[in-house]
Amino acid sequence: MKTFYDCIPCFLRQALDAARLATSDETIHERVLHEALRVAAEMDLRQSPPAMAQQIHRAIREWTGKNDPYLEIKNRFNSMALELYPVMQGWMADSDQPLETAMRLAIAGNVIDLGVKTRLKEGEVRESILNAMSAPLEGDIGEFTSAVRRADEILYLADNAGEIVFDRLLIEQLKPAKVIVAVRGFPIINDATLEDAKEAGIDAVADVMENGSDAPGTILRDCNESFCDCFNRADLVIAKGQGNYETLSEESRDIFFLLKVKCPVVAKHTGCQEGTMLLTRTAI
Amino acid sequence: MKTFYDCIPCFLRQALDAARLATSDETIHERVLHEALRVAAEMDLRQSPPAMAQQIHRAIREWTGKNDPYLEIKNRFNSMALELYPVMQGWMADSDQPLETAMRLAIAGNVIDLGVKTRLKEGEVRESILNAMSAPLEGDIGEFTSAVRRADEILYLADNAGEIVFDRLLIEQLKPAKVIVAVRGFPIINDATLEDAKEAGIDAVADVMENGSDAPGTILRDCNESFCDCFNRADLVIAKGQGNYETLSEESRDIFFLLKVKCPVVAKHTGCQEGTMLLTRTAI
Numbered sequence: 001m002k003t004f005y006d007c008i009p010c011f012l013r014q015a016l017d018a019a020r021l022a023t024s025d026e027t028i029h030e031r032v033l034h035e036a037l038r039v040a041a042e043m044d045l046r047q048s049p050p051a052m053a054q055q056i057h058r059a060i061r062e063w064t065g066k067n068d069p070y071l072e073i074k075n076r077f078n079s080m081a082l083e084l085y086p087v088m089q090g091w092m093a094d095s096d097q098p099l100e101t102a103m104r105l106a107i108a109g110n111v112i113d114l115g116v117k118t119r120l121k122e123g124e125v126r127e128s129i130l131n132a133m134s135a136p137l138e139g140d141i142g143e144f145t146s147a148v149r150r151a152d153e154i155l156y157l158a159d160n161a162g163e164i165v166f167d168r169l170l171i172e173q174l175k176p177a178k179v180i181v182a183v184r185g186f187p188i189i190n191d192a193t194l195e196d197a198k199e200a201g202i203d204a205v206a207d208v209m210e211n212g213s214d215a216p217g218t219i220l221r222d223c224n225e226s227f228c229d230c231f232n233r234a235d236l237v238i239a240k241g242q243g244n245y246e247t248l249s250e251e252s253r254d255i256f257f258l259l260k261v262k263c264p265v266v267a268k269h270t271g272c273q274e275g276t277m278l279l280t281r282t283a284i
Numbered sequence: 285m286k287t288f289y290d291c292i293p294c295f296l297r298q299a300l301d302a303a304r305l306a307t308s309d310e311t312i313h314e315r316v317l318h319e320a321l322r323v324a325a326e327m328d329l330r331q332s333p334p335a336m337a338q339q340i341h342r343a344i345r346e347w348t349g350k351n352d353p354y355l356e357i358k359n360r361f362n363s364m365a366l367e368l369y370p371v372m373q374g375w376m377a378d379s380d381q382p383l384e385t386a387m388r389l390a391i392a393g394n395v396i397d398l399g400v401k402t403r404l405k406e407g408e409v410r411e412s413i414l415n416a417m418s419a420p421l422e423g424d425i426g427e428f429t430s431a432v433r434r435a436d437e438i439l440y441l442a443d444n445a446g447e448i449v450f451d452r453l454l455i456e457q458l459k460p461a462k463v464i465v466a467v468r469g470f471p472i473i474n475d476a477t478l479e480d481a482k483e484a485g486i487d488a489v490a491d492v493m494e495n496g497s498d499a500p501g502t503i504l505r506d507c508n509e510s511f512c513d514c515f516n517r518a519d520l521v522i523a524k525g526q527g528n529y530e531t532l533s534e535e536s537r538d539i540f541f542l543l544k545v546k547c548p549v550v551a552k553h554t555g556c557q558e559g560t561m562l563l564t565r566t567a568i
Contacts (some may be wrong), residue, residue, distance in 0.1 A: 005300050005313055008300075008321070009297040009300070012292055012293040016290065016292075030289065033292060034325060037292070037325040038325065041322065045314075
């Protein structure tokens with residue numbers, strides 16, 4: 001997906017949020033904002049939004065000297081999700097359709113996206129989870145179920161910290177396929193890294209790999225060789241969240257995307273209302 | 285009030301909104317966005333947000349050839365407010381405290397601010413009006429009442445189209461003082477102009493003057509002489525909305541501001557939550 005004009009104000013807001021998380025030094029906030037304006041003015045709109053965000057967040061790290069401004073927030077949402085986990089395990093145990101229930105919970109967890117909304121409240125996550133069981137899920141669940149059942153090897157592209165705890169419920173339902181969970185190679189916004197995957201216990205239920213990139217999405221030319229091999233080899237790719245959708249929606253292999261639609265640009269691109277729980281796939 | 289970093293993403297969003305209202309030509313949308321990025325990168329943050337918006341909207345008018353992109357929206361909100369007017373007149377007739385009731389309705393009408401929110405729905409205006417009677421009104425109403433009762437000549441700085449219909453209820457309560465209502469000199473966003481004042485019937489209850497400026501606020505050095513004379517001469521100045529607050533809050537004369545707090549920057553500057561109905565005054 002290309003970058004739309006509406007993404008530009010959002011990048012600037014995100015840059016300012018990240019700069020403030022990294023430092024209280026206002027001169028650095030101003031430098032970051034000016035750098036973001038410069039990047040925005042020179043950008044190539046044919047790039048995806050995460051490619052642009054990648055550039056801006058690199059500048060923020062360089063100028064603030066903070067490698068991971070969202071670390072505290074990531075830890076907070078991991079803890080929160082782990083507290084909710086036993087409750088959700090109970091729902092899973094009671095479910096007649098555990099794959100669908102797990103899909104719904106994994107999509108509900110995608111609300112934990114600090115790129116879209118920095119001041120996300122824990123209550124909003126709880127609300128998303130509570131609504132997940134009854135809210136409409138757009139997409140062909142039967143098609144997804146068949147693809148899962150046919151696959152011997154599934155590559156699961158994680159999205160955010162906290163959210164990855166919810167992903168674990170779905171990953172467990174993908175068996176007997178061998179599941180490989182890919183996380184970002186470096187900290188970027190609140191995207192899940194290897195530490196978050198371990199914190200969520202993903203390594204107990206699947207193989208975990210880093211994709212080698214610091215983009216808040218999956219830019220294949222930026223990922224390491226072992227990730228790309230796995231991406232090309234897997235029978236099925238499941239990609240979580242807007243960042244992975246924005247970077248992979250036009251790829252020429254079959255990918256199922258699971259996401260909560262959280263901004264007007266993705267809403268328009270997918271043809272869904274904001275707030276929609278969405279299962280969609282590449283048009284191949 | 286100076287421009288804060290958080291205003292920048294908001295200006296860009298506003299520029300894009302205005303460009304889209306003015307034309308469907310995407311090449312112009314891109315030019316406007318780039319011009320807005322350039323203005324933002326070179327801006328002097330000591331200027332108020334309306335001074336910056338003034339520059340951006342001038343560029344939009346020049347490039348689109350549209351002098352008044354918000355005309356249709358202004359007419360729509362004028363009509364809507366005029367439809368609600370008889371209901372509100374009924375509330376005024378039933379009120380034991382007509383000055384406070386009129387203040388509340390005038391502040392509620394300040395929700396019609398397309399600079400803050402382009403896709404404002406008519407239902408949101410109705411909700412604002414319905415809540416206006418019971419929601420807390422921050423500020424010293426007694427102080428305001430005394431100032432009104434002491435004044436022989438009151439200058440009332442209108443804010444937006446549609447909203448100016450609600451202002452009429454308050455203007456009628458300011459008698460027996462002579463009231464002069466000032467509107468913008470040229471179309472800017474959805475701010476009220478002479479046409480809107482006439483549409484609202486303000487000319488039947490007060491004198492109406494244009495301030496000579498195309499800023500979405502009151503930048504005194506940009507206003508015409510007769511406006512400045514009146515501003516200096518009036519016993520009392522009442523200023524509606526965020527734009528007038530942002531441009532006049534540090535003036536060295538007594539001004540009462542009536543507004544609905546609608547953005548995080550004004551919320552922080554006034555020390556109020558977003559959504560607050562606020563009466564405040566210059567610190568002199």
